[in-house]
Amino acid sequence: MPNSIYICSPKNEFTGMREVRVRFAPSPTGALHIGGVRTALYNYLLARQNKGTMILRIEDTDQARYVPGAEEYIIKSLEWVGIKIDEGVGVGGPYAPYRQSERKSMYLQYAQKLVDEGNAYYAFDTEQELDAMRDSLKAAGVALPQYNSITRSQMRNSLTLLEDEVKSLLEAKTPYVIRLKVPRKEEVRLNDMIRGWVMVHSSQIDDKVLMKSDGMPTYHLANVVDDYLMKISHVIRGEEWLPSAPLHVLLYKFLGWESDMPQFAHLPLLLKPTGDGKLSKRDADQMGFPIFPLDWVDPVKNEKATGFREAGYLPEALVNFLAFLGWNPGTTQEIFSMDDLIAAFSVERIGKAGAKFDIHKAQWFNQQYLRAKSNEELAHYLQDSLKEENISCAPDKALKVVSIMKERVTFPKDFWEQGRFLFVAPTTFDESVAAKKWNEESARVIGAYQEAVASLTSFDANIAKSTLEIVTSNLGITIGKILQSLRLSITGAGMGPDLMMIMEIIGKDEVVKRLDYALKTLRVKVS
RNA sequence: GGUCUGUUCGUCUAGGGGUUAGGACACCAGAUUUUCAUUCUGGUAACACGGGUUCGAUUCCCGUACAGACUACCA
Numbered sequence: 001m002p003n004s005i006y007i008c009s010p011k012n013e014f015t016g017m018r019e020v021r022v023r024f025a026p027s028p029t030g031a032l033h034i035g036g037v038r039t040a041l042y043n044y045l046l047a048r049q050n051k052g053t054m055i056l057r058i059e060d061t062d063q064a065r066y067v068p069g070a071e072e073y074i075i076k077s078l079e080w081v082g083i084k085i086d087e088g089v090g091v092g093g094p095y096a097p098y099r100q101s102e103r104k105s106m107y108l109q110y111a112q113k114l115v116d117e118g119n120a121y122y123a124f125d126t127e128q129e130l131d132a133m134r135d136s137l138k139a140a141g142v143a144l145p146q147y148n149s150i151t152r153s154q155m156r157n158s159l160t161l162l163e164d165e166v167k168s169l170l171e172a173k174t175p176y177v178i179r180l181k182v183p184r185k186e187e188v189r190l191n192d193m194i195r196g197w198v199m200v201h202s203s204q205i206d207d208k209v210l211m212k213s214d215g216m217p218t219y220h221l222a223n224v225v226d227d228y229l230m231k232i233s234h235v236i237r238g239e240e241w242l243p244s245a246p247l248h249v250l251l252y253k254f255l256g257w258e259s260d261m262p263q264f265a266h267l268p269l270l271l272k273p274t275g276d277g278k279l280s281k282r283d284a285d286q287m288g289f290p291i292f293p294l295d296w297v298d299p300v301k302n303e304k305a306t307g308f309r310e311a312g313y314l315p316e317a318l319v320n321f322l323a324f325l326g327w328n329p330g331t332t333q334e335i336f337s338m339d340d341l342i343a344a345f346s347v348e349r350i351g352k353a354g355a356k357f358d359i360h361k362a363q364w365f366n367q368q369y370l371r372a373k374s375n376e377e378l379a380h381y382l383q384d385s386l387k388e389e390n391i392s393c394a395p396d397k398a399l400k401v402v403s404i405m406k407e408r409v410t411f412p413k414d415f416w417e418q419g420r421f422l423f424v425a426p427t428t429f430d431e432s433v434a435a436k437k438w439n440e441e442s443a444r445v446i447g448a449y450q451e452a453v454a455s456l457t458s459f460d461a462n463i464a465k466s467t468l469e470i471v472t473s474n475l476g477i478t479i480g481k482i483l484q485s486l487r488l489s490i491t492g493a494g495m496g497p498d499l500m501m502i503m504e505i506i507g508k509d510e511v512v513k514r515l516d517y518a519l520k521t522l523r524v525k526v527s
Numbered sequence: 528g529g530u531c532u533g534u535u536c537g538u539c540u541a542g543g544g545g546u547u548a549g550g551a552c553a554c555c556a557g558a559u560u561u562u563c564a565u566u567c568u569g570g571u572a573a574c575a576c577g578g579g580u581u582c583g584a585u586u587c588c589c590g591u592a593c594a595g596a597c598u599a600c601c602a
Contacts, residue, residue: 027602062601127600143528144598177600195532204530204598212600219602243531243597266532269595273538277595321539324551328540332550351540354595358538361552371565407565418564433562480561487562495563 018233020052023088024078025223025237027059028070031296031305032077033281034357035238035270038322042267043236044083045323045345052233056088057226058099061216068299077293081315082338095230100222107217110225110255111178111210115158119254120210122176123147123157124169146206149184178211180220180251188246193234193265193347200246208247220244224251227262235262236347239354240278242266265347268326269354279357289359293318312411317365325355335368367410378402378415385416391423400505404497418496422505425514426492429522433484433494438522442485445475449486450515459508461500489518 024040026032047054056078058071075090087093097103114120125133130147133155137145145151152159157179158166170176186202210221217225227235245264252261269278273287284291284305294307308318320336328351329336329344336344370378379398386393393401405419449471456463468486472479487499490511496502503511 025602029602059602065601123600130600144530146598175600179600198531200531206598209600214600216600218600223602238596239532240596240602246531268533271595275594324539326539330541332541334551353533355540356538358552361539364552408563478561483561493563497564498560499562 019231020047020050021055021231021233022047022052022236023055023057023227023230023232024083025057025059025226026074027062027065028067028074029062029065030067030070030281030298031284031292031294032070032074033279033284033291034293034308034322035279037077037081037293037318038270038325039236039238039267040078040083041081041319041322042265042327042345042347042350043234045342046234046236046347047086048342049345053086054084055093055095055230055232056085056090056098057230058089059219059222060099060101061212061219061222063101063214063216073294073296080293080309081319100217100226103222103226104216106229107221107225108211108215111217111221114180114210114254115178117254118181120178120180121152121158122166122170123152123155123179123207123209124161124174124176125155125157126175129156147179148206149182149203152179152181152207175213177209177213179207180210180247180254182207182247182250188249190245190249190264192242192245193263194268194350194352195242195266198242198245200243202246202250205247205250208244220247220251224248224255224257228252228255228257228260231260232262234265234347236265236267239266239269265350268351270325271354271356273356273358275356278354287357287359289357289362312413313362313366314369314412317369318362320369321362321365324361325357326351335365363410370409370412371406375399375402375406378406378412381412382415382419385413386423389416389423393423397505400501404501404505408497421491421493421496422502425510425517426490428492429488429518430493433488434522437484437488437494441477442482443519443522445472445477445482446486446489446515447519448475450512450519453508453515454512456508459504459511461498461504464503464511465500489522490514 022043024036024043026036026040044054046052056075058074060066060071071089075085078085085091087095088098092098111120115122133147133151134145137151147155154160159181161169182205183202187199188202188205189197189199191197208220209218211217226232245266249261252258271277272279272283279291281291284296290306290308290311290313292305292307293309295310296305296307297303298305309315316337319338319341320334323336323341323345324334327345327349330349376399379395379402382398382402383393386398401419401422402415405415408418409415449468452467452471453459453464456467468479468482472482483499484494487496488494490499490502490506506514
C-alpha cells in the first residue's frame with residue numbers, strides 16, 4: 001500500500017477568495033508564437049475580470065538558448081495585441097526583478113533547503129556517466145532510462161557517496177547539479193481547472209535537475225519559487241506542461257508551500273491545420289499564414305518571418321479569433337472586443353481538446369473588424385499604401401475610394417491592391433474578358449460614349465450613367481451589352497466596384513483618356 | 528516503449544440519457560448586383576469503434592482505435 005499524498009486543490013478553490021495574480025512567463029528564445037499570445041490573453045482576461053494583476057516574467061535561465069531581441073519582441077507583441085502588463089519586465093513592481101537570470105541568487109537557498117531536508121541531493125555525474133547509464137539500461141531492455149529512485153543508487157551523488165567524499169567534491173568545486181529526490185511510491189494528484197483531477201504515480205516522475213551545474217535553476221525550480229514568491233494565484237499555461245505539473249506539486253509540498261499553491265489550468269494546444277502536431281515556431285510562413293504577431297528576423301539564422309500585423313491583421317481581430325480557439329461564451333455571439341471578452345471569459349468554458357489553426361476564420365474576423373471601422377479610419381490605411389507608392393491623394397477622393405471598396409476588402413492593403421486602377425490607368429487588359437466582350441460594336445459604342453463624355457461640362461456618377469443611357473439608346477443597344485467592355489476599358493479588368501462611381505472618382509478627363517487608350521489598344525488586338 | 532491528455536459536420540464549436548444534434552467559418556446552389564465582391568435565402572456535412580448500464584445512449588462506465596503532449600543540466 002503506497003503512501004498517498006492527497007494533494008487536493010489549494011485553498012483558493014474559488015477565484016474570488018484570493019487576489020488574482022497571474023503571470024505570462026515566456027522564455028526569450030525567439031519570437032513569441034501565436035499560441036503564446038493566446039496563453040497570455042487568457043491570463044490577461046482572468047486578471048482583468050477579477051481586478052487582478054497581470055505579470056510578465058521572463059524565464060531566461062537557459063543562457064545557451066537566449067536570443068537577443070526576443071524579450072523586446074515579446075513586450076512589443078503584447079502591447080500590439082492590447083495586453084497590458086501591470087507588473088514585470090519593462091514595468092517593474094514590488095517583486096522585482098522579474099527576469100529569472102537576475103534572480104539567480106534567490107534560487108539556491110530553496111534548493112539547499114530541499115537538500116537539507118532530504119528532499120533533494122547533489123549529483124556529480126558527468127555527461128558521459130549519464131550516457132553510459134542510459135546506454136546500459138537500454139541494452140538491458142529498459143525502454144526509457146531515467147534517473148530515478150532506482151537508478152540513483154548506482155550513480156555518483158550525495159545519496160551514494162560518503163559524507164566526506166561529498167564534502168571534498170564540493171570543496172574541490174566539482175561541477176554538480178541538485179536533483180529532486182522523488183519519492184518511490186506515492187500518488188501525486190492535482191486538480192486542474194480545465195481537466196479535473198489528474199493523478200500520477202511518483203514512480204513515473206524522474207529525479208529532475210533543480211539546479212544546473214552553471215548555478216542556474218531549471219524551469220521547474222525557478223517557476224515554482226517565483227510563482228510562490230510573486231504570490232501567483234493561477235497558473236494558466238499550455239498543455240505541454242501537464243506532464244510536469246505533478247513534479248511542481250511535489251515541489252510545493254516539499255518546500256512547505258502546499259497551501260499557497262496556485263490553481264493550475266492547462267490549456268489545450270494550438271495544432272497545425274494539417275493535424276499533425278502542435279503549431280511550432282518552425283512552421284512560420286510554412287503553412288501560408290503567419291505564426292508570429294509581428295515581423296521577426298532571427299538574429300542567428302537571419303531568417304525573416306512575417307507577422308500578423310504586417311500581413312494586415314488587426315489586433316482586435318486577432319485577439320477575437322485567438323480567444324475563440326479553445327474557448328467560447330456559450331452563446332452565438334462571435335464578435336467580442338477585448339472588453340467584451342473580459343466580461344464574458346471564464347476558465348470553466350475553456351475546452352479540453354486541441355484546436356487546429358484555421359486561417360480562414362481569422363480572415364473572416366479581420367474582414368468584420370475592418371468593415372466596422374469608419375471611412376475616415378479606413379482612408380488612413382489607403383493613404384499609407386499610397387504613400388509607399390509615392391502617390392498623393394486628396395482626402396475626399398480617399399474617402400470615396402474607401403467607401404466603394406469597403407465591402408470588398410479583408411486587409412487594409414486591399415484598398416490599394418484591389419483599387420489600384422482608381423489611381424493608375426491600366427496598361428493591359430484582361431484578355432479573356434476582351435476576347436469574350438470586345439468587338440466592333442463595343443468599339444463603336446465606346447467611341448461614341450467617349451465623345452459624349454468629352455463634351456460634358458460637369459461630370460459625376462449619375463451623369464456618367466445617364467450619358468451612357470443616351471448613347472446606347474441612340475445606337476439601339478442595351479447598357480448590359482456594353483458595360484463589360486466599358487469596364488474593361490476603364491479598369492483593365494472584368495470585375496470590380498460600381499463602374500459609374502469609378503468614373504466619378506477618376507474624373508471626366510481621365511475617363512476620356514482611358515477610353516482613348518483602350519480604343520487604340522484593344523482595336524489592334526482584335527483585328 | 529512508458530506516462531498523461533484528448534476525440535460532435537472539412538475547421539472552430541454548442542449541447543447533453545428521449546433533440547429534426549444547434550451556430551459560425553469554409554464549400555456548393557439560388558436570388559439581388561448589367562460583372563466580381565457584398566447582402567439575402569437555401570443546401571451538403573458530425574456524435575471514432577466495440578462492449579456494457581438503461582425502457583432508451585451521441586450523452587454515463589469499461590475497453591479498443593486514433594490523435595497529441597511529455598519523457599534534457601530546454602522551457
